[in-house]
Amino acid sequence: TGRMGVIYDGNDAQFSSRIRAIFTMTGESDAGLSFGGSIRADNSQDGNRGTAGSVWVSGTYGKLEMGDAVSASESAVGDLPAVGYTDGGFAGDLEEISYLTGDGENLDQGPNILYTYTINNISLFASASDGSDRAWFTTTGDNDNVECTYDPVTGELIDCSTVSTDDTAWSVGANYEAENFTVGLGYAKSGDAEEIVLGGNTTFAGVKLSAVYADYQDRNSISFGGDDATGNFVDDLTLTSDNFELGKTWGLGAEWQQDALRVAAFYRRDELRVTDAGAALDLDDRDFDSFGVGADYDLGGGAVVSGGIVDSDWLNDTVADMGVKFKF
Amino acid sequence: TGRMGVIYDGNDAQFSSRIRAIFTMTGESDAGLSFGGSIRADNSQDGNRGTAGSVWVSGTYGKLEMGDAVSASESAVGDLPAVGYTDGGFAGDLEEISYLTGDGENLDQGPNILYTYTINNISLFASASDGSDRAWFTTTGDNDNVECTYDPVTGELIDCSTVSTDDTAWSVGANYEAENFTVGLGYAKSGDAEEIVLGGNTTFAGVKLSAVYADYQDRNSISFGGDDATGNFVDDLTLTSDNFELGKTWGLGAEWQQDALRVAAFYRRDELRVTDAGAALDLDDRDFDSFGVGADYDLGGGAVVSGGIVDSDWLNDTVADMGVKFKF
Amino acid sequence: TGRMGVIYDGNDAQFSSRIRAIFTMTGESDAGLSFGGSIRADNSQDGNRGTAGSVWVSGTYGKLEMGDAVSASESAVGDLPAVGYTDGGFAGDLEEISYLTGDGENLDQGPNILYTYTINNISLFASASDGSDRAWFTTTGDNDNVECTYDPVTGELIDCSTVSTDDTAWSVGANYEAENFTVGLGYAKSGDAEEIVLGGNTTFAGVKLSAVYADYQDRNSISFGGDDATGNFVDDLTLTSDNFELGKTWGLGAEWQQDALRVAAFYRRDELRVTDAGAALDLDDRDFDSFGVGADYDLGGGAVVSGGIVDSDWLNDTVADMGVKFKF
Numbered sequence: 001t002g003r004m005g006v007i008y009d010g011n012d013a014q015f016s017s018r019i020r021a022i023f024t025m026t027g028e029s030d031a032g033l034s035f036g037g038s039i040r041a042d043n044s045q046d047g048n049r050g051t052a053g054s055v056w057v058s059g060t061y062g063k064l065e066m067g068d069a070v071s072a073s074e075s076a077v078g079d080l081p082a083v084g085y086t087d088g089g090f091a092g093d094l095e096e097i098s099y100l101t102g103d104g105e106n107l108d109q110g111p112n113i114l115y116t117y118t119i120n121n122i123s124l125f126a127s128a129s130d131g132s133d134r135a136w137f138t139t140t141g142d143n144d145n146v147e148c149t150y151d152p153v154t155g156e157l158i159d160c161s162t163v164s165t166d167d168t169a170w171s172v173g174a175n176y177e178a179e180n181f182t183v184g185l186g187y188a189k190s191g192d193a194e195e196i197v198l199g200g201n202t203t204f205a206g207v208k209l210s211a212v213y214a215d216y217q218d219r220n221s222i223s224f225g226g227d228d229a230t231g232n233f234v235d236d237l238t239l240t241s242d243n244f245e246l247g248k249t250w251g252l253g254a255e256w257q258q259d260a261l262r263v264a265a266f267y268r269r270d271e272l273r274v275t276d277a278g279a280a281l282d283l284d285d286r287d288f289d290s291f292g293v294g295a296d297y298d299l300g301g302g303a304v305v306s307g308g309i310v311d312s313d314w315l316n317d318t319v320a321d322m323g324v325k326f327k328f
Numbered sequence: 329t330g331r332m333g334v335i336y337d338g339n340d341a342q343f344s345s346r347i348r349a350i351f352t353m354t355g356e357s358d359a360g361l362s363f364g365g366s367i368r369a370d371n372s373q374d375g376n377r378g379t380a381g382s383v384w385v386s387g388t389y390g391k392l393e394m395g396d397a398v399s400a401s402e403s404a405v406g407d408l409p410a411v412g413y414t415d416g417g418f419a420g421d422l423e424e425i426s427y428l429t430g431d432g433e434n435l436d437q438g439p440n441i442l443y444t445y446t447i448n449n450i451s452l453f454a455s456a457s458d459g460s461d462r463a464w465f466t467t468t469g470d471n472d473n474v475e476c477t478y479d480p481v482t483g484e485l486i487d488c489s490t491v492s493t494d495d496t497a498w499s500v501g502a503n504y505e506a507e508n509f510t511v512g513l514g515y516a517k518s519g520d521a522e523e524i525v526l527g528g529n530t531t532f533a534g535v536k537l538s539a540v541y542a543d544y545q546d547r548n549s550i551s552f553g554g555d556d557a558t559g560n561f562v563d564d565l566t567l568t569s570d571n572f573e574l575g576k577t578w579g580l581g582a583e584w585q586q587d588a589l590r591v592a593a594f595y596r597r598d599e600l601r602v603t604d605a606g607a608a609l610d611l612d613d614r615d616f617d618s619f620g621v622g623a624d625y626d627l628g629g630g631a632v633v634s635g636g637i638v639d640s641d642w643l644n645d646t647v648a649d650m651g652v653k654f655k656f
Numbered sequence: 657t658g659r660m661g662v663i664y665d666g667n668d669a670q671f672s673s674r675i676r677a678i679f680t681m682t683g684e685s686d687a688g689l690s691f692g693g694s695i696r697a698d699n700s701q702d703g704n705r706g707t708a709g710s711v712w713v714s715g716t717y718g719k720l721e722m723g724d725a726v727s728a729s730e731s732a733v734g735d736l737p738a739v740g741y742t743d744g745g746f747a748g749d750l751e752e753i754s755y756l757t758g759d760g761e762n763l764d765q766g767p768n769i770l771y772t773y774t775i776n777n778i779s780l781f782a783s784a785s786d787g788s789d790r791a792w793f794t795t796t797g798d799n800d801n802v803e804c805t806y807d808p809v810t811g812e813l814i815d816c817s818t819v820s821t822d823d824t825a826w827s828v829g830a831n832y833e834a835e836n837f838t839v840g841l842g843y844a845k846s847g848d849a850e851e852i853v854l855g856g857n858t859t860f861a862g863v864k865l866s867a868v869y870a871d872y873q874d875r876n877s878i879s880f881g882g883d884d885a886t887g888n889f890v891d892d893l894t895l896t897s898d899n900f901e902l903g904k905t906w907g908l909g910a911e912w913q914q915d916a917l918r919v920a921a922f923y924r925r926d927e928l929r930v931t932d933a934g935a936a937l938d939l940d941d942r943d944f945d946s947f948g949v950g951a952d953y954d955l956g957g958g959a960v961v962s963g964g965i966v967d968s969d970w971l972n973d974t975v976a977d978m979g980v981k982f983k984f
Contacts, residue, residue: 002363003383014464015467016378016439020367020376021367021375025982027957027982031956045699050673055673055674066671089466111673113671137663138746237486326353341788342765344795345767347693369695370700418792654691654692
């Protein structure tokens, strides 16, 4: 796939393009078990370690995927509609709900698994990391649970021991697909942090409406904005994950399609609670609102002209993109 | 593609081989607009950031390419003929004119664009960077225009501000292709530096003769030689880009082809002017001559046996290569 | 190719998966010379430098391969049978004989070559590095033979000189393939270190039996175990390559195949000799035994269910794996 166009970062219009080679492989055993995998060329080194792309087997008893899998929560509920030729990327993918586990999280423990089982209109999901970040042949790990002591004079190794353990990050979810609506529910846990997510969509008068509600406990590692070289909000230096934790996220989406034209919009609110440290500084809870709107025109043959605008409290300025995306 | 053989680096004969997987993708919209892109596996990570490979759209109104594009100058004029199975690589690609913009330059600002429009025998070219090296979602940048201050005691961020701006590096060019000759002209500007390039080729008595003349202003970042671990001329330590700037480059090429055999040669002179700093050291202007000759024999099926010799003032020793290159 | 499953590292059960895209390219010249190459996506950057994957030409006079080739010794004799869905990877590939040259060794000098010539039942092998680790255009090298002096006040370069030279690492080998047995012999030399390897296999009562015997001289860079974050045996800190050198390795293998089922096992002993430094510490020679057993069940279509167990003195604990490997 590829894309090319111009993004407006709030200060400058910038060229933004990319090209990716994606490899999708499938097979079938003699007894009819299907299996496959996919990896992009550009993250193939992580694919070789199991922390990018994934492999899967699928049969009567469901589908099991291993690698950089999404969580059960995300599988059951999903995200808000994306806008722009960079699919929301120009604004830091604010249409994506910040799921606690999977989809790039927990990969310090190596590959994750996702199990999916569908019966009639109901799909059940379960996902997990392996709970061990010990590096070993054929499986990566941050290995930050081992501490070694060295001779202060000679610098030689004296002893190593495991000083802490990792927790399995896991998630379960389910969704139900009716004729004119879909509803999903998910739960995830990673260390002390917890997540409950509820979402659904329905089509009404030709417009697909969607809603997501996520409630978090002890979700205290948040990154703020993508505003400049420092990655910080220069205007408000109290905004750090020491002072705030993510309490709730909820969002609404709408998509309208007619022939080659698609118009989409989303609204999202992230509710931040002050931590004890934040309260000690007399800080108050904060809400971050984000709003995006965009339009796509399908040229056929895999080419789509697209543009989007996003205005968000997470960003200092309103941002936009306009360009073409290709599927080939 | 692949290649294997032996290069002589002036001191040692060394094995030199490589293998590359190249992905070329194309498509066509319903209305007949063509689009495509290409990327190699080995630089696919940069392709994902828009700074390697490229994507393009092409229609009635010309072709627009974005990514690691060459400049308009280079498109209009081109380079001298390459020799050897490494296509001149064994001598540091001295057959390539050092174009001011494009082809790997200006990528600190993210992807570049190249626009091409051909009408009858005339092709027009325009290329540019976006003039912003601010890093942002979906577009890279060196981000070296932002300066932040930190609390000297706590180390905490106090403030950030944009302290300088980048210039758009741009180029325009044109060439004319007649029945038995081609002539091209290009101009480029990057910051204070400027480039005017003129070139052409004609076939005379079975020999294709080519010539390139480039004139530079304020071209003061030159790297000298590829001689050893230090990348410096060990014999003359005054040769640095503080003391010299590149004033002119001109070159001549000749290619003779008969059946499977091709013989090619090039001569090139780079004229260096002393800078004020160099003049203060009583240094004089310097010329660097390079001469290369080589022969190819096409085995058919994509395999070509090839060898080349290059003698250059940019290198301490005469170098050579001999091997096979494959297209598969 | 891909694989997914669970490995037991002696302490934890861990998910272990990977996915690889492999590109194999071939061609044929008009005169019938075949040529080709192969490279994986994940090590394509090294492939571009000639230190991963390889290219080859093959004709009446044998086959010449350049890149990350195996040694003549390894071509002639080979390794012990692999067990488990990670093909022995879960235990650090203890089924692989530690060949002195090729297969990832000597790549500090750039690409290696391997020449193979087969006449009737006899195959002859020769391999070599180029003996130069000087970095040069189109060929890599560690460049650690050059030493430069700098002005202690200004930091400017004064002079550079070549202070040492690299040795060509080379190997020769031969094997003979009879109706019901194969026997191979190899010799390799890299600097002061030497290797003599003898091996063979025969099929008896449906079981393929194999044996390898390797004798080393001055083989003094050994890495011990893969036990924890430090890569050292925490239990015995005298185990370093200062104190020990690898003297001998010998091993036995057995493989039994019936329909879709394959059962394989190997036993291996590495005999370590104390160095002078080790003797001064009153250390004794040490033997390291490794034993592995595994079973595969071929599901057809490229999917194989597989599991293995390895117990080795090189590892603190018995390790195991169980999973599926895919060819697609």
